[in-house]
Amino acid sequence: MTRFVPIVLAFAVPAAVAAPFAAPLASPDRHLSVDVRVTPAGTLEYAVQRDGKPVILPSALGLVLEGADLASGLTLAQASPVRAVADDYELAAGKKRRIGYRANEQVVTVRNAKGQTMDVAFRVSNDGVAFRYVVADAGLPLKTFVSEATSFAFARDAKAWLQPVAVAQVGWGRANPSYEEHYQRGIPVGTPSPMAGWVFPALFRTGDTWVALTETGMDGSWHASRLAARSEGGVYRLGTPMAPEVADAPMGNALLASARGTLTSPWRVAAIGSLGTLVESTLGTDLAAPAIAFDRAKAVPGHASWSWALLKDDATEFDTQKRFIDYAADMGWNYTLVDAEWDKRIGYERMAALARYAQSKRIGLLAWYNSSGNWNDVPFTPKSKLLTHAQRKAEFARIAGMGIKGIKVDFFNGDGQSMIRYYVDILDDAAAAGLLVNFHGATLPRGWARTYPNLMTAEAVRGFEYTTFEQKDQDAVPAHAAMLPFTRNLFDPMDFTPMVFGDIPKIRRVTRNGFELAESVLFLSGIQHYAEIPEGMAKAPPYVKAFLRTLPRSWDDVRFVAGDPGRHAVIARKAGSAWYVAGFNGTDEDATLDLDLAFLAGRSGQLITDGAGERDFAQGTLAGGRQKIVVKARGGFVARFE
CATH class of the missing domain: 2.70.98.10 (Beta-galactosidase; Chain A, domain 5)
Structure with a gap:
């Protein structure tokens, strides 16, 4: 030495x-x-x-x-x-x-x-x-x-x-x-x-x-x-x-x-x-820079419906998006995300009409953009509309005038200094237009959620969409997801786009429903874009839908309860006077987890966990204090303590 x-x-x-x-x-x-x-x-x-x-x-x-x-x-x-x-x-x-x-x-x-x-x-x-x-x-x-x-x-x-x-x-x-x-x-x-x-x-x-x-x-x-x-x-x-x-x-x-x-x-x-x-x-x-000026009334975290996760490109059309707006309104959520090719499949005029319909339901509409110039071969549009300050100023003014509340910008090109500058320029110009931002195909945000209150989330993760393409990615989900609270989602918001209770086309889902529900609490995202579609949510028990309708959009505090990276995670989050405890098991065997809930001693939580089948839920109670809980293989749970 x-x-x-x-x-x-x-x-x-x-x-x-x-x-x-x-x-x-x-x-x-x-x-x-x-x-x-x-x-x-x-x-x-x-x-x-x-x-x-x-x-x-x-x-x-x-x-x-x-x-x-x-x-x-x-x-x-x-x-x-x-x-x-x-x-x-x-x-x-x-x-x-x-x-x-x-x-x-x-x-x-x-x-x-x-x-x-x-x-x-x-x-x-x-x-x-x-x-x-x-x-x-x-x-x-x-x-x-x-x-x-x-x-x-x-x-x-x-x-x-x-x-x-x-x-x-x-x-x-x-x-x-x-x-x-x-x-x-x-x-x-x-x-x-x-x-x-x-x-x-x-x-x-x-x-x-x-x-x-x-x-x-x-x-x-x-x-x-x-x-x-x-x-x-x-x-x-x-x-x-x-x-x-x-x-x-x-x-x-x-x-x-x-x-x-x-x-x-x-x-x-x-x-x-x-x-x-x-x-x-x-x-x-x-250690990030303090927040820039941004209207706090517009920096609204929340939950969103999103058709593309399961229905892909063909769902980007007016009537389907209107149905997803209705779905978000029924669930008490805040937003609906309209994905790639909306400019061609719906058009600006009908998108404005869709935004007005969303506003009538108290839902904010979010619109997808391709960040790219010529650094990749991704053809999806709108494309090459954000490359200069003048372009961004004009485009952001146009969509803000249509009633669009935020943008999802996709397919960036790595971590070079000029590319990092491009991210910052988008955030600055979107903030000036009063727009929220979600980065996909993107770098790690590295503290931008503090500096830019309009940055709601970013992907930078092998998220749910990959599990809809190949079975090997679906098979890897339990252990992969059990890594994320300790790594990718440790400091920065993460748009994993979680939670499906029904089927994934052409893919055999390996996670149990309790695992999927737990993601809604364990994963942190300023806007949580849920992958489940109306048909799948309709099959969920009323108490599960009630849980998701009232799930907080932001958190006041956090407590680590138990965990082993890549194997299991149990975390408690507080909103107001209520604590939400959630956990999942990323292994292929049932796990008995020792939970230190001393901070909830004397209180009893409403528990939702896995039922007998892989697509079943079950209700129960979870007491505060020192407790043991059995979590099924690739399963999970949530508990709400008033």
């Missing part, structure tokens, strides 16, 4: 000058700490401990820019006094409504042999560690990214739960990568990716500690990162997008970050603690 030369860290004290403090930067509760040092070789490294035990082993930091190597030959210039960070904010849709972020922050400044400087800001909260780079050196008027030394090193006996990155511009319509692969579960650290790397969030367990790696705070000036394909010895390095992952004219084709003036990276985040700490953590939004 490299012998560290310690950086002196200074805490602010009441005396006239700050007292030197040669100790790691600690979390407010002192359980987590990060030690930052310049090595004898002139590189910058950090290490993280939890209760004195190593979690992230000595790992590299640093950037290489054109004309500035800020990863080697470094010396310490200064370390700022530690300051306490307090940030209170609200989310329209997420794990919690009102969030208070508390952390200790320190900025370390390093200098290279040319005298060029870089700041690295560290924050340590009770649930994790975050850092970002800031290069403001006036001697570099244009700061252009070349490479990054950042790494995360784990003990060799650690395990990982990771999703591979697909190779760019392969797959149907050359539409990859879209964060739509299955997870490898419990693999040894150092296992190479079978594709082009690993996506965020990336989940690890080292000893009794869980770690979730991600990034947040993307403003369009930096590319989105991933973990590199190779991680010899358990050292995971940050990787960059592949060459094709750029936008095209007129948005530009910048692959990697660059800036005139100050260049600031996203926050690199490591949520650390028990599995419950990760599930309850809000670090992914805590």
